Amino acid sequence: MITKFYERLSNDLTQLLENLIDHNVTIEVGEAPINQIFKVHSYILQSRSTYFKKKFDETPFNENYIKKLKISNISAKMFNFIIKYIYGGTISLENLEISIIFGLLIASLELDLDELVEHFQTHLVTNNASWLKLNFAQVLQTSYHKNLEIIRSFCNNIISKHPNIIFESDNFNSLPENVLISIIELDDLQLEEDKIWDYVIQWGRAKNPTFPTNLNEWTSDNFLTLKTTLKDCFPHIRYFNISSEKVVEKFYPYQQLFEPKLWSDINIKFLAPNKPISATILPPRKIISSTLPSRTTLIPFDIISNEHALEISSWIDRKETPYTAENNPYEFELLVRGSRDGFDVKNIYEICDKVSKTVIVLKVEGTREIIGGYNPLEIRNNIYRQYFYSKDSFIFSLKTENLKNSIVSRVKNFNSAIYYNPSRSYLDFGSALNLRGNLITRKKSYCGTANYEKQIRSNEDEFSVKEFEIFKISLLK
Template sequence: MTTKFYDRLSNDLTQLLENPIDYNVTIEVGEAPISQIFEVHSYILQSRSTYFKKKFNESPFNENHVKELKLPNISAKVFDVIIKYIYDGTISLEKLENSIIFNLLIASHELDLDELLEHLQTHLSTKNASWLRLNFAHVYQTSFQKNFKIIQKFCNDIIAKHPDTIFESENFNSLPEDVLISIIRLDDLQLEEDKIWDYVIQWGKVKNSNLPANLNEWTSDNFLTLKTTLKNCLPHIRYFNISSEQVFNKLYPYQQLFEPKLWLDINAKFLAPKNPISSTILPPRNILNVTLPTRTTPIPSNIITDEHALEISSWIDRKETPYIENNPYEFKLLVRGSKDGFDVKTIFEICDKVSNTVIVLKVEGTGEIIGGYNPLEIYSNIYGQWYSSQDSFAFSLKTENLKNSIVSRVTNYNRAIYYDSSVSYFQFGGTLRLRGNLKTGKESLCSTEYYEKKICSNSDGFSVEKFEVFKVSPKK
């Protein structure tokens, strides 16, 4: 019988890392002036990583018989976790921000730490799924660049069930070609084929901004340009599963993108469906016949997660214990700054006569997510007037840097909501004052006036990276 003393071994190697006697390698991580140097032992690192084994074989000793490596793409905070794992075989993720864990995953890939690579992917997809969804476009692209199989599957499952997650994302048009192809190849993508065609055409047009906006003005060269851009995407459209009406409405205007034989076969399939054709017929997608449970539909936001929406819904209903699933409210996106503009007047124009709205904003510089719930109707033409409410509140949501969310309810009911469309002012008392252009200006403010608490750390004017407005309605 063999007895294994792993705990003692791990502890001894940890002591060796903390007191690096006879070290023969220095590794400088990060970029100056905040870089940091680690003193380590080559025989431990190369026994744990093929990356280090190769690097040490390529690197000569200096005059002090020490090999010097530089890893500018890895931060000191990330490498500190990695080097401890290499020495003692342990890792603790509980106190790490999700962005650091994701950077740790990228570094593990670079350093050929396969065991850690799989563990981190599993951890993120099971323990931090909401963060992955909130940073979906970046996560999805990185998963393909680095071939993160577990993260890829997680993302593909979301896209297949909820295509709007990526197709309606502000980052869709910037997707790399290989990522777009991987999406439109999914057999269980829950999207009609003609809509997939629309998105692919949209993506191709964005890649060629010089194409005329009016299709009637296109020349043969314009069609050839788009055809060249989409040459690797077009074969994955399942043309023979598009109705004749949509072929006429959507494909016919772009018939110059098709090879003559394929275009002939597409039309022949409708005119003589029993006749054989030579073009490849891709199988129909596995479209579900049942509606997916409402609780699994992610909120259409680039700022907040499903968990955030549950928390806001709990505050609306004044629940002492927050909802943890089955959100009783639907959050319908009305305004998105990146699409509709960042001026406060946009809220007045788009949300005229709309009640029960939630505004969320991501603060520039701090990453704080703040906002407010307004049960009252919004008016597009109103000049400097306060409105009364007992149910409005402002909030700051939990993020990587904020341990717990904050809710600030109105205390002076007669000063709950303030509208002034003439100067683009929209206020939740004084606790959240939105003014002018939220992105380019720094006129918006936070205080405690008329509400319970301050929700923003910035005492001066601030600007925002993103903002959205939702209509909140009870689910049917």
């Protein structure tokens, strides 16, 4: 039996980095004026990274027996995080912004740290899928690095199910050719073949902006240039899975783009379907249904509207403008409704125990106000009164006929963001939205001012509710 003392080893090596004993390498990281010099040990770095082994082999020692390197495309902040991993083998992503984690992924690729690359990919896909969707164009282009299989699979899955996320994006025409090809070769791309043809032509024409807008004004040279532009895309079009009507509508205007033999085979296939042809017939795409998946879902709202839901979704991701039905990444699953499940707060704890990422909305009795809050934490039914940390929770008052604009109030005291007290039927967002007992029969709930940025009601009067709902927020599948 082998006993492994990895924790002690990690601590000792981390101390070696901090104490700078016998360093023989200095690395200047970042660009002036925020660059930083790191003093490190070549034998540790080159044993952990092929990038550093190659760099050290190429770099001679100076007269002081020190090797000097410069890395300008990685920030000092990120390199400090990575160098601690190299020495101690530990990382902590807690409280890091998602953009920083994504930047660390790119830096780890640069430095050939395969273990970190896999870890960051898994973390982002598992915990930050909505951010990846919001920054999809950037993520997609990055995903085609050979070592980003997890991110690439994530992107391909989204594109297959929701092709408009890329084909209708503002960045479509600027996609690199290899990215476009990787998309149109997907067997399960949920898009009719004639529309794929249209997008490929659109992309090719965008690469040749001087062409006449009117196709009838094109010269033979224009068609030849476009044919050359798209030569590597054409093999992935499934020409024989398009109806004869679409062939006439889509292909005939561009027949000069086709090789003579392929054009002949396309015509033969639709004029004499049983006659053999020499062209390769690619299998049809695996379209799930004739109706493509929608970016919207039917939501069982009673208190709020779809517009309210889009507004709440945008607040979750800190978007300045609300999502639309087409780009909203979230769905709302109804968990609790007061008129159906009871109005006592203890029912919330019982039904929603261990459920995270919830939104509660309440219709205030007698005022027509709609207020609520977003709780990213697990609801806990087995604890004795306790505050919990969150930097992402918020409370709100939604726009109604009596309120001109919605109000969102984010947590400012992270340590007192959420308060659970199941034994007394209390559920609080700090002290800013406080739910007490039976919400319909007891007029004891109230909105205060502590721990969140602003009040969501004009007063702190106690209130009861006419109805309330709780939704589980999750990413659209």
